[in-house]
Amino acid sequence: MAIVVQKYGGSSVANEERIKIVAEKIRKRIEKGDKVVVVVSAMGKTTDKLINMAKNISSKPHPREMDMLLTTGEQISIALLSITLNEMDIPAKSFTAYQLNIITTKDHTKARIKDIDSTKILSELKKYPVIIVAGFQGITEEGDLTTLGRGGSDTSAVAIAAKLGINCEIFSDVSGIYTCDPKIFPDARKLSYITYDEMLELSSLGAKVLHSRAVEIAKKYDVPLYCASSFTEEEGTWVVNRLPEWLEEPVVTGVTIEENQMKITLYELPEENQVISNIFKKLADFNINVDMISMFSYGGKFHLSFTVLEDHKEIIENALRNVLPKTKISFDGIYDKLSIVGVGMKSSPGVAGKFFGILAESSIKPVLVTTSEIKISVLVPSDVSKKLLKKIAETFELGG
Template sequence: MALVVQKYGGSSVGDADSLHRVARRIVQTREAGHDVAVVVSAMGDTTDDLLDLTRQITREPTARELDMLLTAGERISMALLAMAIHELDHPAVSFTGAQAGLRTTDDFGAARILEVTPDRITETLRSGAVAIVAGFQGWSDDDVTTLGRGGSDTTAVALAAALDADVCEIYTDVDGLYSADPRVVSHAQQLPVLTSEEALELSAHGAKILHLRSVELARRHGVPLHVRSSFGTGAGTWVTDDPTVVPPDHPTVPGSNREESVEEPVISGVAHSHDQSKVTVVGVPDVPGTAAAIFAVMTGAVSTVDMVGQTHTAADTGLIDFSFALPVEDGRRAMDALRAAQERLGFADITYTDAVGKVSVVGVGMRSTPEVPAQLFEALAQAGITVHLIATSEIRLSAVVDEDQLEEATRVLHEAFGLGAEDEAVVHAGSGR
């Protein structure tokens, strides 16, 4: 008997039929002898509908009131889900974020969880009932807060950590994480197991299934994640650093074309991201301290600077160019900050483009395989794809390329690192959302 936290996103609870299906799945887990705490998002379009209403009222909603409004969404889905479970003759009780003990900072709209004291959840599970908890929300000083992007996943992982759950199952509309986005790479294959570090890098650099924030939290607290489809019965993807938690009958080899390999794959997956921009500071005097000054301006303006390239414009001018890759929402902000400091920094000009994208290869095997950068450059060069910038972590290598070559680059690298399955990927998507 295990303690299982299950999280169902908005597309898994889009309407009454979906709620019934989710209820059956929860009851099956109960009947298999497990304790089940469920974290649920707002139904399908509820949040969008509430935001539409808000726009009819004001263009600048107060953050506190917006949180009060949006938390109505989970209240609806969680109460209906509890009823749907009752309908199957199993007890279930729903709880708001506050009732579940999720205390947060008072940053309305983007609150961080400070503490989880799930006394009522523990009590409910002990009584033999299913506990249903509203995702995405908490409380701070008797006010309702929301956790912002990826909030429901974060709720689920935080609750799993506080309950010391055996696993946190993330149900979504696809059946796990893939070696690449199957909409771009037709032979992408579902990944059976990833380390938390790999999942972190994939999520941070374009894979959209898991929210970076929840993967970080799961990693920090050692919570095993199991990503599954709420529409199918596939094996899903485990994200864990402890191989013993993965059931013995779970698939272990990514695809049939890799079965002959005795080694673990070097690269687990390829992520890509369209939402990139490139800022180039042109004609910077090549004197000590300039690079540091430019960095200081950048880091004051934006959240993360992922990649830097430095090129001499001409050997005899004593001027250099700096290029940065940034998420597109940060690009303009960085440019404004740099322009404001142009006189002090003494550079000639700035150029900006968002017609770039980023492709990243991720795998723990990179640590022991120094050939990866060479393989990447060679594969892209053979395909006629120019690399503008490059960045690495211990287990990731990212390249910025022209946006119109991004998907081709993704396919090329997926193939070059031998990730392709023999068959086309079949994604069990329910609503197509």
């Protein structure tokens, strides 16, 4: 007998019929003799609906009360899944965060898990083949309800698996991690294995499958993750620390496009210590995530280019004007970010040359470039990015 954590996302429990499909999947697993800790999200768009209710009342709802509101979504899911399993004569019992003592920090709406009462989980698993845990939620030491922020149910599942030292299976409407988006490159190959680091870099490919915070926890505690479809029996993708020995390390594991990247340039900034940090701190205050960053110095001054998601132009302008009242700010347009990722890059020279060769062949000059150990990203015009992705996928053999 093994114990496994299975997490089912919101679209997998969006209605009573889908909940039955999930219950059947759980039944198959326990018929193999395993015990299952199921973590579920709120049904479909429930969390969004609850947020809208609160926003109708207040533009800044009280965070503690917001969590009181939002935690009901997952509680509905666990109850309905448990009713379904019990109806199928599978003894199951559902638990909220407070019933399992999932202790978090007090940062309402974005709390972090501090501890989980594994003795309670293990003792309930002696009595029930299935226990169902509300994802996304926790309690503070004072007994207040908290939520873990977006992607929080993934985090709950991985944290429980980490605490119990077992595998974590993440089921969603996506059947695994692909080398690239099959909508753009239909021949895209599903990966059998991917490393945590690659998964984190491939956030746009993985976002629909697994939240990056959960990947970080899995990496930290070395929890093997398995991502697969809730609705089919297809093989999924393992996310692990290191690829199995027998697997030849591919140079490039995947290629992604992220759209709607707005490029902004600040001209002739003084080369003082605090300038850059002041700029990015101020943007962070306004909740603006800066992605790619590039700078160019000359004669005691420098230019700074960076990208953000396009839908915050006004907020960004306000934020920047706040710290740089007189600087020339240029909004340079909307681009796509094209990235290749692969752990094999580290040990395989020539990847960058090959990559930029493809751009050159297509007469594309990237407007921004950033690199990491296992990733190269370029900002390119949106109308050519898909054609480029196909060429890259073919060149680096990412097809099926």
